[in-house]
Amino acid sequence: MTSLLDVQGYDPRTGAPVGEPVPASSAEEVDRAARAAAEAFPAWAALAAADRAAVLEAMADALDAITDELVAAADAETALGETRLRGETARTTGQLRMFADLIRRGQHVDAIISPADPAAARPDVRRMQGPIGPVAVFSASNFPLAFSVAGGDTASALAAGCTVVVKAHEGHPRTSVLVADTLRAVLGEAGLPADVLGLVHGFEAGGVLVRHPAIRAVGFTGSLRGGRALFDIASARPDPIPFYGELGSVNPVVVLPGAAHARAAAIATEYAGSLTLGAGQFCTNPGLLFVPDDTALLTELARAIAGTSTGPMLNERIRNSYVDTTGSVDLNPLAEGTPADGAWSVTPRTWSVDLESFTAELDRFTEEIFGPAGLVITYSSVGELLPTLSRLVGSLTASVHATDDEPDAAAAVAAALKPLVGRLIYNGWPTGVAVCWAMHHGGPWPASTAPTHTSVGGTALHRWQVPIAYQNWPQALLPPELRDDNPLGIPRLTQ
Amino acid sequence: MTSLLDVQGYDPRTGAPVGEPVPASSAEEVDRAARAAAEAFPAWAALAAADRAAVLEAMADALDAITDELVAAADAETALGETRLRGETARTTGQLRMFADLIRRGQHVDAIISPADPAAARPDVRRMQGPIGPVAVFSASNFPLAFSVAGGDTASALAAGCTVVVKAHEGHPRTSVLVADTLRAVLGEAGLPADVLGLVHGFEAGGVLVRHPAIRAVGFTGSLRGGRALFDIASARPDPIPFYGELGSVNPVVVLPGAAHARAAAIATEYAGSLTLGAGQFCTNPGLLFVPDDTALLTELARAIAGTSTGPMLNERIRNSYVDTTGSVDLNPLAEGTPADGAWSVTPRTWSVDLESFTAELDRFTEEIFGPAGLVITYSSVGELLPTLSRLVGSLTASVHATDDEPDAAAAVAAALKPLVGRLIYNGWPTGVAVCWAMHHGGPWPASTAPTHTSVGGTALHRWQVPIAYQNWPQALLPPELRDDNPLGIPRLTQ
Numbered sequence: 006m007t008s009l010l011d012v013q014g015y016d017p018r019t020g021a022p023v024g025e026p027v028p029a030s031s032a033e034e035v036d037r038a039a040r041a042a043a044e045a046f047p048a049w050a051a052l053a054a055a056d057r058a059a060v061l062e063a064m065a066d067a068l069d070a071i072t073d074e075l076v077a078a079a080d081a082e083t084a085l086g087e088t089r090l091r092g093e094t095a096r097t098t099g100q101l102r103m104f105a106d107l108i109r110r111g112q113h114v115d116a117i118i119s120p121a122d123p124a125a126a127r128p129d130v131r132r133m134q135g136p137i138g139p140v141a142v143f144s145a146s147n148f149p150l151a152f153s154v155a156g157g158d159t160a161s162a163l164a165a166g167c168t169v170v171v172k173a174h175e176g177h178p179r180t181s182v183l184v185a186d187t188l189r190a191v192l193g194e195a196g197l198p199a200d201v202l203g204l205v206h207g208f209e210a211g212g213v214l215v216r217h218p219a220i221r222a223v224g225f226t227g228s229l230r231g232g233r234a235l236f237d238i239a240s241a242r243p244d245p246i247p248f249y250g251e252l253g254s255v256n257p258v259v260v261l262p263g264a265a266h267a268r269a270a271a272i273a274t275e276y277a278g279s280l281t282l283g284a285g286q287f288c289t290n291p292g293l294l295f296v297p298d299d300t301a302l303l304t305e306l307a308r309a310i311a312g313t314s315t316g317p318m319l320n321e322r323i324r325n326s327y328v329d330t331t332g333s334v335d336l337n338p339l340a341e342g343t344p345a346d347g348a349w350s351v352t353p354r355t356w357s358v359d360l361e362s363f364t365a366e367l368d369r370f371t372e373e374i375f376g377p378a379g380l381v382i383t384y385s386s387v388g389e390l391l392p393t394l395s396r397l398v399g400s401l402t403a404s405v406h407a408t409d410d411e412p413d414a415a416a417a418v419a420a421a422l423k424p425l426v427g428r429l430i431y432n433g434w435p436t437g438v439a440v441c442w443a444m445h446h447g448g449p450w451p452a453s454t455a456p457t458h459t460s461v462g463g464t465a466l467h468r469w470q471v472p473i474a475y476q477n478w479p480q481a482l483l484p485p486e487l488r489d490d491n492p493l494g495i496p497r498l499t500q
Numbered sequence: 501m502t503s504l505l506d507v508q509g510y511d512p513r514t515g516a517p518v519g520e521p522v523p524a525s526s527a528e529e530v531d532r533a534a535r536a537a538a539e540a541f542p543a544w545a546a547l548a549a550a551d552r553a554a555v556l557e558a559m560a561d562a563l564d565a566i567t568d569e570l571v572a573a574a575d576a577e578t579a580l581g582e583t584r585l586r587g588e589t590a591r592t593t594g595q596l597r598m599f600a601d602l603i604r605r606g607q608h609v610d611a612i613i614s615p616a617d618p619a620a621a622r623p624d625v626r627r628m629q630g631p632i633g634p635v636a637v638f639s640a641s642n643f644p645l646a647f648s649v650a651g652g653d654t655a656s657a658l659a660a661g662c663t664v665v666v667k668a669h670e671g672h673p674r675t676s677v678l679v680a681d682t683l684r685a686v687l688g689e690a691g692l693p694a695d696v697l698g699l700v701h702g703f704e705a706g707g708v709l710v711r712h713p714a715i716r717a718v719g720f721t722g723s724l725r726g727g728r729a730l731f732d733i734a735s736a737r738p739d740p741i742p743f744y745g746e747l748g749s750v751n752p753v754v755v756l757p758g759a760a761h762a763r764a765a766a767i768a769t770e771y772a773g774s775l776t777l778g779a780g781q782f783c784t785n786p787g788l789l790f791v792p793d794d795t796a797l798l799t800e801l802a803r804a805i806a807g808t809s810t811g812p813m814l815n816e817r818i819r820n821s822y823v824d825t826t827g828s829v830d831l832n833p834l835a836e837g838t839p840a841d842g843a844w845s846v847t848p849r850t851w852s853v854d855l856e857s858f859t860a861e862l863d864r865f866t867e868e869i870f871g872p873a874g875l876v877i878t879y880s881s882v883g884e885l886l887p888t889l890s891r892l893v894g895s896l897t898a899s900v901h902a903t904d905d906e907p908d909a910a911a912a913v914a915a916a917l918k919p920l921v922g923r924l925i926y927n928g929w930p931t932g933v934a935v936c937w938a939m940h941h942g943g944p945w946p947a948s949t950a951p952t953h954t955s956v957g958g959t960a961l962h963r964w965q966v967p968i969a970y971q972n973w974p975q976a977l978l979p980p981e982l983r984d985d986n987p988l989g990i991p992r993l994t995q
Contacts, residue, residue, distance in 0.1 A: 112993070117958070119936035128928060132938040132959075137951065138919065221944075221951075240735035244894075244945035247952060399739075409974075416977055424633065428969040431977070433623060441614035442995040443627040445969035450739040456632065456716075456966045457742060463612070463995070464627075464967065471951045472959070474923040474940035479904075482911055482926070498607070500937040500958070 012178040012206045017084035017317035017324075020348035024081075027178035029207025035170075035214050041200035042139035042168040043219040049201045050136045050166040054114075054493075058105035061164060063191045065098035065105075068155060071187060075180070079149040082177040084317045084347065085283065090150070097150045100157050100440055104164035104466060107442070111495025113165070113466050114486050118499045121477075128477045131487040134470035136166030137247075138221030141214045143235070144174040144181065145226035146319050147286040153177065154184040154204065157440075157461055158224035158249075163201070165469035170203040170220070172211045176320050181206075215239050215248075222469060225250040226288070226460065229373070229451050236454045249468045250454035251447070253373035254401040255292035256435045257394070259418050261387065263408035264432075265300040272406055273305035276379075277313050279434035281342060281353045284315040285377030286323070289402055289435035292373060295360075295390060298383035303357065306339060306381060310355050313342030315377050317349040324349040327376035339381050353377035360384040364393045371398045387414045394421040399449030399456075402428045402435035425449060427459070507673040507701045512579035512812035512819075515843035519576075522673040524702030530665075530709050536695035537634035537663040538714040544696045545631045545661040549609075549988075553600035556659060558686045560593035560600075563650060566682060570675070574644040577672040579812045579842065580778060585645070592645045595652050595935055599659035599961060602937070606990025608660070608961050609981050613994045616972075623972045626982040629965035631661030632742075633716030636709045638730070639669040639676065640721035641814050642781040648672065649679040649699065652935075652956055653719035653744075658696070660964035665698040665715070667706045669722075671815050676701075710734050710743075717964060720745040721783070721955065724868070724946050731949045744963045745949035746942070748868035749896040750787035751930045752889065752921075754913050756882065758903035759927075760795040767901055768800035771874075772808050774929035776837060776848045779810040780872030781818070784897055784930035787868060790855075790885060793878035798834070798852065801876060805835035805850050810872050812842030819844040822871035834876050848872035855879040859888045866893045882909045889916040894944030894951075897923045897930035920944060922954070 011026035030038070049057070068075065076090040085093075107113055114133040121129040140162050145152035152158070154171045162169050173181035181204060189199040205214060215223055215238045223239055223246065225232050232250035239248035260272055279291050296302050318324040331354050342353030355378070363370050363382045370380060384390040403422035407415040419429055427448035428435075438446055444462030447453040453460075458468045475483055485492045506521035525533070544552070563570065571585040580588075602608055609628040616624040635657050640647035647653070649666045657664050668676035676699060684694040700709060710718055710733045718734055718741065720727050727745035734743035755767055774786050791797050813819040826849050837848030850873070858865050858877045865875060879885040898917035902910040914924055922943035923930075933941055939957030942948040948955075953963045970978055980987045 115959075117938040119934070119938035127934045127936060130934055130936050130938040132940050132957070135918075236740065237735070240732070240740070245731065245735070245949060246945075247950070412974070412977060419977065423630075423968060427967065428971060429973070430971040431973040433972050439614070439622045439625055439971075441622060441625055442993065443612040443614035443625040443969060445627050445967040447967070449966075450741075454740060455742070457962070459967060462627070462969075464610075467952070471944075472922065472940040472942070472954060473918060474938060474957075476923060476925040476934075477928050478924070478926040479907070482907060482914065498937065 010207065012175050014082040014176065014178050015320065016081055017319060017349045018347040020321065024179055027182060027206050030205040030210040032213050035205050035210045036217065038170045038203040038205050039139065039214065039217040039219040042170050042203050045198035045200040046139050046168045048198060049168050054108040054111060057164065057166065058109045060191065060195050060197065061101045061105040061160065063195065064155065064188050065101040067187050067191050068094065068184070069098050075150065075183065078180040078183050079177060082180055083149050083319055086316060089283065093148060093150045096440060097155055100151065100160045101155065103440060103463065104160045107463050107466065108164045111486065111493055114495065116486050116495060116497040118487065118497060120499065130474050130476050131483065132472055132474040133484065133486050134472050137469050137471045139168045139170065139219050140222045140224065140469060141220045142169050142171045143211060143225040143227060144171060146174050146176045146323065147283065149177040149180045152226050154181050155188055157465060161465040162224065162469045165466050167469045168201045170205060170214060172214055173204055173206050175208065178206060211235060212238055216242060220246065222247040223249065224460065224468065229253040232454065247468070248454050249458055249460065251288060251460045252451045252454065254288050254448070254452045255371050255373050255398065256289055256400050256402045257293040257295065257397055257422065258291045258404040259295045260297070260302060260406040261411050261414050261418070262297045263411040264406040265297045265302040267408050269300060269302040269305045273302060273309040275434055276306065277309035279436045280379045281313045281315045281377040282436050284318050284351070285353070286319060286375060287436050289438060291404070291435055292379060294379055294381045295384055296381060298359070298385050310340035310342055310353060313353045314345045315342065315350065315353055316345055317347035318351055318376060321349060323375060324351060327351050327374065327378070330374050331378050351376060355379040355381055357381045357383060360389060360393060367396060387417065391417060391421045394418065397425055399452045400426045401446060401448045401452045402426055402430055404430040404433060404435055406432055427452060505702065507670050509577040509671065509673050510815065511576055512814060512844045513842040515816065519674055522677060522701050525700040525705040527708045530700050530705045531712065533665045533698040533700050534634065534709065534712040534714040537665050537698050540693035540695040541634050541663045543693060544663050549603040549606060552659065552661065553604045555686065555690050555692065556596045556600040556655065558690065559650065559683050560596040562682050562686050563589065563679070564593050570645065570678065573675040573678050574672060577675055578644050578814055581811060584778065588643060588645045591935060592650055595646065595655045596650065598935060598958065599655045602958050602961065603659045606981065606988055609990065611981050611990060611992040613982065613992060615994065625969050625971050626978065627967055627969040628979065628981050629967050632964050632966045634663045634665065634714050635717045635719065635964055636665050636667060636715045638667045638706060638720040638722060641669050641671045641818065642778065644672040644675045647721045649676050650683055652960060656960040657719065657964045660961050662964045663696045665700060665709060667709055668699055668701050670703065673701060706730060707733055711737060715741065717742045718744065719955065719963065724748040727949060742963070743949050744953055744955065746783060746955045747946045747949065749783050749943065749947045750866050750868050750893065751784055751895050751897045752788040752790065752892055752917065753786045753899040754790045755792070755797060755901040756906050756909050757792045758906040759901040760792045760797040762903050764795060764797040764800045768797060768804040770929055771801065772804035774931045775874045776808045776810045776872040777931050779813050779846070780848070781814060781870060782931050784933060786899070786930055787874060789874055789876045790879055791876060793854065793880050802835040805837055805848060808837030808848045809840045810837065810846065810848055811840055812844040813846055813871060816844060818870060819846060822846050822869065825869050826873050837872070846871060850874040850876055852876045852878060855884060855888060862891055882912065886912060886916045889913065892920055894947045895921045896941060896943045896947045897921055897925055899925040899928060899930055901927055922947060
């Protein structure tokens with residue numbers, strides 16, 4: 006039995022502890038949480054979609070009602086600030102309501118009916134999606150609400166009919182407890198088992214959870230190293246389970262010559278804003294910026310970066326890693342921002358490198374630096390740029406800045422980047438992921454461990470579903486989604 | 501450098517070699533095939549869906565045109581017989597045509613448009629599915645056509661826009677070459693690279709293929725041991741890739757008391773037919789049959805099994821494994837069939853065991869025996885049966901035989917089995933998987949390595965797709981599937 010460290014939250018502005026530590030979950034406690042989620046599963050899965058939707062909306066209402074308390078708790082542990090955290094609360098409750106709306110419409114069960122064809126001796130086959138079972142969700146450090154206990158993974162899994170055990174992030178344990186208590190109270194008030202949503206704490210709890218036989222799938226947002234370790238555990242189980250990990254991303258941005266000439270100042274300002282937003286602690290942070298080498302844009306970039314300043318980073322480990330990594334970069338500094346006040350504040354930093362040097366050490370330059378650090382790569386022609394773009398590592402996003410007069414170049418850059426990313430952005434920046442049905446937030450490794458899936462947007466729900474086909478069942482024994490009279494009025498494909 | 505054994509096909513009726521051996525592919529040859537598939541990918545992926553559909557249909561036509569030759573080649577290497585192999589040819593070309601039809605309709609790209617919402621500062625996001633890249637497909641032993649070179653995995657991957665390198669099964673190398681040559685000729689005639697479809701041979705080629713950096717996903721149908729080994733390779737890559745493996749399945753069948761009384765003779769005859777069909781060499785073989793202990797059904801089963809006989813098994817290894825495994829079963833024999841002529845013929849065998857003894861050694865009794873071997877478990881009441889059913893291992897299918905007078909028992913059995921299987925069958929047998937849009941052929945481990953996906957049916961195509969989201973792109977630079985005017989007229993969701 007190894008000793009378990011309690012989980013202590015800290016104030017990034019001062020480095021001082023926030024409140025009492027939260028006890029780390031023992032292996033026995035994790036086992037109990039996973040079993041409880043398995044016991045709660047049949048009741049939750051059997052609820053009509055409309056009833057599950059009502060519970061998700063009640064959860065959203067309950068969180069909205071304690072916005073002040075949530076913002077205060079999260080700000081104390083992350084220093085992300087009130088404006089951001091009010092927005093994040095709204096995003097979190099908005100996600101819960103989006104998935105409630107989605108399952109009310111019934112599109113998510115993807116019902117297909119293939120009627121019998123006696124001539125071909127083909128039986129009646131009807132297929133729909135249902136919940137995969139109890140799942141584990143690993144919270145992220147950088148979204149203490151929207152990618153945490155009540156975040157997108159939890160919301161989509163609950164909507165699918167799965168029960169959830171959340172592994173709280175060590176950076177915001179008290180915020181996590183507050184949110185979990187709120188959701189569990191809503192479940193209890195609805196007459197449902199509170200264990201539809203469980204919470205465990207501590208590094209060691211994570212591995213125990215992913216190994217647990219009752220857990221049928223895992224959602225994860227975090228570092229490449231941590232995600233890979235857990236993916237390996239999930240894959241090495243006697244019965245491997247799906248692991249949906251969102252890991253690192255460098256999010257290349259290409260500024261085409263026309264755009265660089267026409268909008269140098271605006272692009273520079275927007276880039277500086279995107280790079281330093283939230284102290285650069287976004288998986289969609291624009292880590293690589295490709296710009297023409299003969300425009301005023303470099304000067305404008307230097308100006309814009311010099312004007313930046315960011316709040317403290319989320320925790321001491323992230324801060325130290327940023328300082329060490331950026332300190333060891335032996336490239337031409339382009340510009341630096343100003344460190345803000347706060348114990349774990351850092352300096353926004355950018356470097357420039359020409360395309361040839363960048364291409365020569367592609368692997369080294371395409372490792373993600375978590376924080377407000379950007380590499381600006383100068384190119385002389387789009388034709389010269391394309392082969393390098395097509396060799397980049399997988400990312401969540403790629404962006405192209407162009408004018409209406411360079412559609413061919415924009416199309417060529419998009420074609421080169423499309424196989425490498427999950428989202429292509431035109432004249433915009435990767436930070437700020439819109440929560441909408443069409444969003445795709447994923448991509449090839451290492452952006453994601455599961456390139457066929459997304460962790461944001463309406464289709465994120467599909468990660469937690471397994472299909473089942475009913476062959477020749479009497480109407481009375483079919484689920485309502487598949488009965489001839491379609492009592493729920495859901496969209497179905499008959500083919 | 502290890503030595504590579506040539507791949508020799510054998511006639512299961514005589515044990516004699518069929519024709520000259522096919523050379524095993526060296527690591528260099530596998531590398532060449534994977535690179536060629538990667539080079540062919542952009543051209544194939546860029547084809548309009550209607551043009552890809554036309555090529556799939558031309559492939560189906562070309563295979564239909566050589567049906568006699570295909571049946572002769574496959575029969576020589578598998579001894580599955582002309583009737584079965586003509587049916588399998590039709591199924592194979594039917595699958596190619598089904599996927600052609602499916603991609604012409606455009607449903608498969610799952611287009612979702614989330615229009616901009618300026619009030620919420622939300623951008624325009626449009627999402628569709630596209631091909632994941634070049635993929636590897638491992639042929640199965642037991643379907644030399646329908647789960648082989650031009651089988652369902654290949655058809656669905658080609659339809660998705662992926663190029664494919666097939667690892668031929670060692671049991672039917674010459675059939676594999678014939679099919680691959682036919683498909684490659686069709687590609688050449690269509691002015692496309694023949695390497696849209698490549699073929700490699702030999703055990704060692706499989707591992708090299710799954711490790712190859714150009715390969716983006718793997719489809720596999722075969723044994724638990726082989727599938728697990730390749731799954732582990734795919735998951736341990738520096739960049740893990742999706743591995744869609746269909747492995748073992750015991751396919752429980754429950755006969756309820758009413759059905760056992762009302763239809764004992766018919767159920768017994770149908771069971772014997774399903775158990776021994778194709779010498780029991782189906783992943784949907786009904787390995788476990790649960791029957792009431794107080795009816796004439798056991799007697800009828802013994803009678804029906806005694807009347808069975810099967811052709812030879814597919815190869816010597818499978819035959820020896822069947823003989824060894826069934827020889828070591830220390831249970832009460834229920835009945836045996838008669839061994840047919842042929843070098844690798846075997847005896848259909850069944851045993852009976854009471855529910856309590858079965859439950860006591862569940863793990864041992866739920867290991868798949870590949871071939872015409874069945875375990876008949878006797879129960880005294882449905883209430884006593886349910887807890888055991890809910891502890892069974894994952895399977896592709898479960899079947900319930902009931903009368904109209906026992907809907908509650910049928911519903912209870914279905915509820916217990918539903919979390920464990922991909923398809924629930926009412927008053928039918930698991931063998932004979934209908935190829936239709938609604939079919940689901942998958943299930944929890946070990947039925948499948950990817951429980952969220954299917955290897956048969958319209959949605960099998962989704963295994964080979966990755967989503968991409970376009971944010972704020974001008975109409976002219978969007979793919980036609982996502983343009984406002986919907987020039988292809990495909991179904992889309994705007995939300």
